[in-house]
Amino acid sequence: MNIVVLDGYTLNPGDNPWTPLEELGSFTVHDRTSPEDVVERALPAEVLITNKTRLTAEILDKLSGLRCIGILATGYDVVDVAHAGRLGIPVLNVVNYGAEAVAQQTMALLLELCRWPALHDQAVRAGEWNSCPDFCFWKTPQVELTGRVMGIVGFGTIGRRVGALAHAFGMQIVAASARRSGEELARAATDPGYPVRYADLDDLLKVADVLSLHCPLSEATRHLINEASLSKMKQGAFLLNLARGPLLDEEAVAAALKDGRLGGLGADVVSSEPISRDNPLLSTPRTVITPHIAWASLPARQNIIRILADNIRAWKEGELRSVVNAQWLATQR
Numbered sequence: 351m352n353i354v355v356l357d358g359y360t361l362n363p364g365d366n367p368w369t370p371l372e373e374l375g376s377f378t379v380h381d382r383t384s385p386e387d388v389v390e391r392a393l394p395a396e397v398l399i400t401n402k403t404r405l406t407a408e409i410l411d412k413l414s415g416l417r418c419i420g421i422l423a424t425g426y427d428v429v430d431v432a433h434a435g436r437l438g439i440p441v442l443n444v445v446n447y448g449a450e451a452v453a454q455q456t457m458a459l460l461l462e463l464c465r466w467p468a469l470h471d472q473a474v475r476a477g478e479w480n481s482c483p484d485f486c487f488w489k490t491p492q493v494e495l496t497g498r499v500m501g502i503v504g505f506g507t508i509g510r511r512v513g514a515l516a517h518a519f520g521m522q523i524v525a526a527s528a529r530r531s532g533e534e535l536a537r538a539a540t541d542p543g544y545p546v547r548y549a550d551l552d553d554l555l556k557v558a559d560v561l562s563l564h565c566p567l568s569e570a571t572r573h574l575i576n577e578a579s580l581s582k583m584k585q586g587a588f589l590l591n592l593a594r595g596p597l598l599d600e601e602a603v604a605a606a607l608k609d610g611r612l613g614g615l616g617a618d619v620v621s622s623e624p625i626s627r628d629n630p631l632l633s634t635p636r637t638v639i640t641p642h643i644a645w646a647s648l649p650a651r652q653n654i655i656r657i658l659a660d661n662i663r664a665w666k667e668g669e670l671r672s673v674v675n676a677q678w679l680a681t682q683r
Contacts, residue, residue: 351375351666354395356383356403361422366651370659371399374666392416397662400428402623407433418442418665420658423645425594426674427567435678442661442672446507448650453511455644456562456592457519459616462638463588464493496520501558503528503551503574504565504593505535510542512562517544526554528571555582560590567594577602586613592644595620604630607637618644 351374359381362368371377374397383391383403389412392398396415398405401422407430410416419434421443431441462468469489473479478487500516502509505525513523523546527535536548555561561583565571575589576599583589589612591598600621606612614636620629623642631637645651661671673679 351396352394353377353397353399353662354392355379355399355422356388356391357381357401358399358422360646361401361651361654365648366655368655370656371662374659374662389413399658402428405429405434410434410437410439418662420662421674422654422658425566427594431675432678435675438679440665440670440673440679441675442658442665443674444654444657444661445672447653447657448645448647449507449511451647451650452508452564452592452644453515455618455640456512456590456616457515459590459592459618459638459640460495460560460562460588463614463616463636464495466490495560497522498559499524499557501526501554501561503554503561503563505539506564508592509562509564512564513542513546514544516560521560523547524549524554524557526551528565528574552582555579556584558587559584560588562590563593563597565593565597567596572596573599575599575603580606580611583611585611588612588614588616591615591617591619593619595623600630604634607634612636614638618642
């Protein structure tokens with residue numbers, strides 16, 4: 351089995367061996383692949399692995415020997431999964447690899463918005479505490495989370511873990527789906543181990559003091575947070591996005607931050623990555639942006655390699671796991 355990785359550097363910059371995948375067959379890894387080099391590098395592959403390198407229908411049509419695609423992530427919008435399915439190529443993603451890492455980053459961004467410790471550290475180092483006439487000072491309101499409502503859109507593994515951490519901070523948890531009613535979500539839900547109310551999305555928008563997004567990107571969820579949805583939110587609510595950048599209409603969110611309708615934004619993802627210099631969120635107040643690192647703890651990255659290797663091994667043995675394009679999948683070539 352010939353396995354090719356198109357963009358492996360972010361997963362393994364030197365601290366995360368590829369051993370589980372190397373054990374499956376002939377293995378080639380490229381740190382990065384430019385669009386013009388994708389076809390040439392992918393042609394030898396029976397199993398092609400990508401993280402953020404796009405695999406379009408045009409590219410897939412040129413890869414006659416390709417039998418399986420692996421994605422080093424949960425999101426699979428970088429692959430034309432419908433076309434791959436019509437070609438008989440299963441697309442395997444990786445789920446449940448980094449819930450702890452992403453949930454902890456979610457709370458880190460929220461706590462930064464609430465207390466701004468980095469800002470106050472800078473002030474101390476600049477001499478502001480030394481010259482202060484009182485024993486303390488603060489440059490921003492110091493927000494407590496106890497009793498506030500954490501609204502979570504996308505109550506899967508990560509969303510449920512975020513709920514657990516928020517509950518530990520004394521928050522009330524309300525969960526909603528971008529595509530199902532609160533009633534449907536409640537019927538399908540298992541007990542997360544803490545109190546949670548299931549609501550329709552519009553209801554959640556109205557009650558949330560913090561709105562945290564953990565849903566996948568699809569045409570139905572693109573610009574889920576827009577002028578209309580922002581208008582339903584509480585004045586001064588916090589918005590967190592650790593899912594996919596295009597869930598936000600960034601122009602609308604920027605306007606809401608500038609006029610104070612939003613109390614703050616914590617984002618680990620943006621619409622185009624790396625972030626463009628003209629992204630409107632770079633000039634908004636009360637905004638914390640991290641460079642898509644929520645997933646990147648070493649345990650989470652180790653899990654990705656292990657889980658994808660298990661999924662590919664199962665596929666080789668005739669069992670399909672974590673297939674994201676089953677509805678389009680024809681007989682394999």
